[in-house]
Structures are given as structure tokens and as C-alpha cells.
Amino acid sequence: MGRHTRAVSTAPLPEKAADTSAEQAWPVRVLSMKIADYVDKMSALWVEGQVVQINKRANTAYLVLRDPDVDMSLSVSISVHALAAMGTPMVEGARVVLQAKPSFWTKRGTLSLDARQIRPVGVGDLLARIEILKQRLAAEGLFDDDRKRALPFIPRTVGLITGRASAAEKDVVENARRRWPSVQFAVREVAVQGANTVTEVSEALRELDADRSVDVIIIARGGGAAEELLPFSNEALLRAVANAVTPIISAIGHDIDTPLLDHVADWRASTPTDAGKRVVPDAAEEHHRLEQLAGRARHALRHRIGHERQLVAAQRSRPVMADPTALVRRHQEQVTALRGRASERLLARLHRASDQVGHLASQVRALSPQSTLERGYAVVQHPDGRIVMDQADLSPDDLLRVRVARGDFGVRTVGRGSETTAPYAGAPR
CATH class of the missing domain: 3.40.50.261 (Succinyl-CoA synthetase domains)
Structure with a gap:
């Protein structure tokens, strides 16, 4: 009861290969019979190939006919009488043409040829x-x-x-x-x-x-x-x-x-x-050729060295090469002259600048406060360093500082204007 059973189809099998399907497939025997029927309908034909194997059994000879251009072969059966009719003994490797009827063996599914006539292919035909x-x-x-x-x-x-x-x-x-x-x-x-x-x-x-x-x-x-x-x-x-x-x-x-x-x-x-x-x-020829090339190379090298030596001698014979320092001395003289001129101009410029500095120094000394003091003038200052510019800034008994050309000293005011009996502060001495 637990076994699965497969339903057996009772429908007729398709007649044509194009009508088959996964549900209605041909059994192998049917396919073999169909191929055999198709092959049986073929007419006898002539085929060419190369015999690669010969076996004779009683009245029948079995050959293996191979395509000489590709690895493909077919089995051929032929009567020994038809084989003997060739006139020349059959040997393996011979090129032949034979008339045969194709046949298909359904049990093994193999194609073979049933030969009726066989002829050797002559050398002239092959050429x-x-x-x-x-x-x-x-x-x-x-x-x-x-x-x-x-x-x-x-x-x-x-x-x-x-x-x-x-x-x-x-x-x-x-x-x-x-x-x-x-x-x-x-x-x-x-x-x-x-x-x-x-x-x-x-x-x-x-x-x-x-x-x-x-x-x-x-x-x-x-x-x-x-x-x-x-x-x-x-x-x-x-x-x-x-x-x-x-x-x-x-x-x-x-x-x-x-x-x-x-x-x-x-x-x-x-x-x-x-x-x-x-x-x-050839190793000997190549060795000889190398010796020839080496000799030519030595000759070319000696010629090149000789030519270069001639060029060097010609260069050394020139005046500039006889006294190589001549050209340098001329330039050295030019450099020395230029350095002398540069030194003279620099000294002249320094002298002029020194005169200018001395002149400016004289002007500075003439305009400096010290020069004014040396002419007898004095500078009067308050204790806090302010310069006395107006007598209104002074009061009696103020302590002042008086700076002269060579030193300074203190004074005290006693009055204003005409009231004072002391010398006029700031007047020439």
C-alpha cells in the first residue's frame, strides 16, 4: 500500500522526432530503429579514405577506413572476392575509394559500410x-x-x-x-x-x-x-x-x-x-669571423688614435698652447688696471665724504646749545628742570639752577624786574 506506482502511458509513441517531448520520449530501441530505417533508405555511394586496419575472417574482410585529414574512421565489411578484384594486394596505409551501402547496427548503435567494390587511388590521382x-x-x-x-x-x-x-x-x-x-x-x-x-x-x-x-x-x-x-x-x-x-x-x-x-x-x-x-x-667559422672582426676593430682603433694624436699635436703647435699663460696675463693686466681705478675712485669718494662730514660737524657745533653757552650765555631752570622763559613764572626767593659753558650753580631770586639787585640771569657774562 505504501509503494508509489508509476502510471504507464498507453498513448501511442510519436512518429517524428520533432513530436517527442519529456512526457512522450522515444525508448533507445525506437531511436535505433528509426536511425536504421533512415540509413537503409540511403543509396549506395562512393567514399574515399585510408585503410588503417585489415582483418580477414573466412569469406569477409573487415577494414577500418580513416579520413586522412581528421581523426575519424568507419568500419567496412567487404567480401574477400571483391577485395581480391583490386588486382594489387591491400596494405595498411593505402588510399582507396569504395562503393558501399551504409548500415546501422541497432544493438550497438554503430554505423558501418557494406562495401561492394573497392579500388586503389593511384599516385597520379593523389598528386x-x-x-x-x-x-x-x-x-x-x-x-x-x-x-x-x-x-x-x-x-x-x-x-x-x-x-x-x-x-x-x-x-x-x-x-x-x-x-x-x-x-x-x-x-x-x-x-x-x-x-x-x-x-x-x-x-x-x-x-x-x-x-x-x-x-x-x-x-x-x-x-x-x-x-x-x-x-x-x-x-x-x-x-x-x-x-x-x-x-x-x-x-x-x-x-x-x-x-x-x-x-x-x-x-x-x-x-x-x-x-x-x-x-x-659553424663554431669554427664564427671563431674565424670573430678574429676578423677583432682585427678590423684593432685597425680602426689604431687609426682613430693616430688621427686624434695628430689633432692634439696641431693644437699644441698653436702660439696660445706654446705659452698658455699669455692669454691669462692679458686678462690679469686688465683686472689689475680696473682694480687700481676702482681704488682711486673709492679714495676720492671717501675724501669728499670726509670733507662733507667735517663741514656738517662744524655746522652742528655752531648750532649746538653748548656753543651758545661758550659765547657767555646761560640756561636757567626751575628745580623740576623746566627752563625759565618768563619772569612772571618767578617768585622772590625761588631757587633756580643756572647752567653755563663749564658747569652749573644755584641762585635764588630776590625780586622782579627793577626790584632785583642781582645780575640779570641769562645775560652774557
Whole structure:
């Protein structure tokens, strides 16, 4: 009674995918059957790819057909009789076109191809397609010189992408170290032939390009048939090289081999040996060049010193340099004369000022009260220091102070005007 039960819908399932909803969803089996029905309605078609795996079981051969430009593949089944009708043995890495009918296995939800015919793609057809790709990439500007990056003069580390235990690796490393013994390599050994070439080379390229200590990358492979070098004209690999940040050297095959990688890379080496010589400078040549530059520098320095010595000698031969104090003496005489004139004018000015001071002093002495006293006059003062200006201010028997030229003395009044019998105070003595 306590269990929750889910109501089972008895409504019919939608016929179209657009009519499904969260409430009316297709079961997985229905979706698989719908896809199978849709695939079954497709007509037989021709498809191109690269065979990367072959398995034969009784009368049926099972192939894995891979797109050479992207990491995508499909399973293919074909009768061994149709496979034998190719005329040439099927090998992994071969490029083929086949006529097949798509089929969808509902139990696993996988798409496969049921092939009826299979044909190898000839080298001529592949080269024609490469030429079309070359024109398209050139139109996009992937081959332009202004995209080429300069190679470093002395790289810290050289990235090398090459075959496993290949002669190309030996040629690059030995020739580079013969020229510059301290050069360091980061080697990535990959497949340089077959179905996995593009994938492994591209992955190694991305790894080395992300390493900031790697200053240049060499992609090297020895010579071979034209079809063996086809992976180095693969569009996916070419675009990976074009998008790389690190400068790249292409060293594929011999001088006559020109895969499209040669056009996209920043520098093309005719052979792996040539790449080893180009990636680093020759230490002996650089040492010789340094000696030459040092000799030229010494010669230029000696020439410059000699020229400067001539200039110094010419300057010392001038009269002013023969007697360096002559110019100073002339100015010294002018300064001495100016100082003499200044002293004379200052003395004259002082004499005139002294006369003026003496004259003013005489005037001051003549006008001073002391001078008046010396002529016989006296100054009469009240006890409080007031000067007697009017006899009305005096009373009989007042004590007064009389100041004369040489000292002072006290007097006492005895009367006013004609009443007084004492000498007139303030009259000349």
C-alpha cells in the first residue's frame, strides 16, 4: 500500500522526432530503429579514405577506413572476392575509394559500410589532388614569404620530429653537433610512413611548440616513393604547421622531393643533413669571423688614435698652447688696471665724504646749545628742570639752577624786574 506506482502511458509513441517531448520520449530501441530505417533508405555511394586496419575472417574482410585529414574512421565489411578484384594486394596505409551501402547496427548503435567494390587511388590521382590543395592553400596565403619566421642564430634547444631509430635523426644530430657541439635536442620519434603519420607528427609538433625552451623545430624524414611522402602534404598537418608559434624547418626526402610541407614551413632543407647544418652556426667559422672582426676593430682603433694624436699635436703647435699663460696675463693686466681705478675712485669718494662730514660737524657745533653757552650765555631752570622763559613764572626767593659753558650753580631770586639787585640771569657774562 505504501509503494508509489508509476502510471504507464498507453498513448501511442510519436512518429517524428520533432513530436517527442519529456512526457512522450522515444525508448533507445525506437531511436535505433528509426536511425536504421533512415540509413537503409540511403543509396549506395562512393567514399574515399585510408585503410588503417585489415582483418580477414573466412569469406569477409573487415577494414577500418580513416579520413586522412581528421581523426575519424568507419568500419567496412567487404567480401574477400571483391577485395581480391583490386588486382594489387591491400596494405595498411593505402588510399582507396569504395562503393558501399551504409548500415546501422541497432544493438550497438554503430554505423558501418557494406562495401561492394573497392579500388586503389593511384599516385597520379593523389598528386593531382595535392596540386589542387596546393593552389587552394597558396590562395589563402599560407605560402607567403611575409609569414616566414626567422630562424634563431643559436637555439637553446632544437626540437626534432623524425622516425624511430632513423638515419634522418642521425644525419641531423651529428651534423649539427659537428658544427656546434653544445647544441641540445628534444627528439620525438614518430611514424613517418603509414596511416598514423599525420596523427603522430601533429601531436609531436603540438608538444614541442608548447615547450618554451624549444626555439626551432625540424621535421625530418629520409627519401622514399612519392606515395610514402604523401602524409607531409596532408592538409591537417599543413595547417598545424602554419599555426605553430615556433619556427619550423622542413627536411623531407631529397632535394627533388617537394611535399607541401616545404612551402608552409619557415625554411626548407634539401635533406636532413642540410637541416643539421642550417639549424646552428659553424663554431669554427664564427671563431674565424670573430678574429676578423677583432682585427678590423684593432685597425680602426689604431687609426682613430693616430688621427686624434695628430689633432692634439696641431693644437699644441698653436702660439696660445706654446705659452698658455699669455692669454691669462692679458686678462690679469686688465683686472689689475680696473682694480687700481676702482681704488682711486673709492679714495676720492671717501675724501669728499670726509670733507662733507667735517663741514656738517662744524655746522652742528655752531648750532649746538653748548656753543651758545661758550659765547657767555646761560640756561636757567626751575628745580623740576623746566627752563625759565618768563619772569612772571618767578617768585622772590625761588631757587633756580643756572647752567653755563663749564658747569652749573644755584641762585635764588630776590625780586622782579627793577626790584632785583642781582645780575640779570641769562645775560652774557
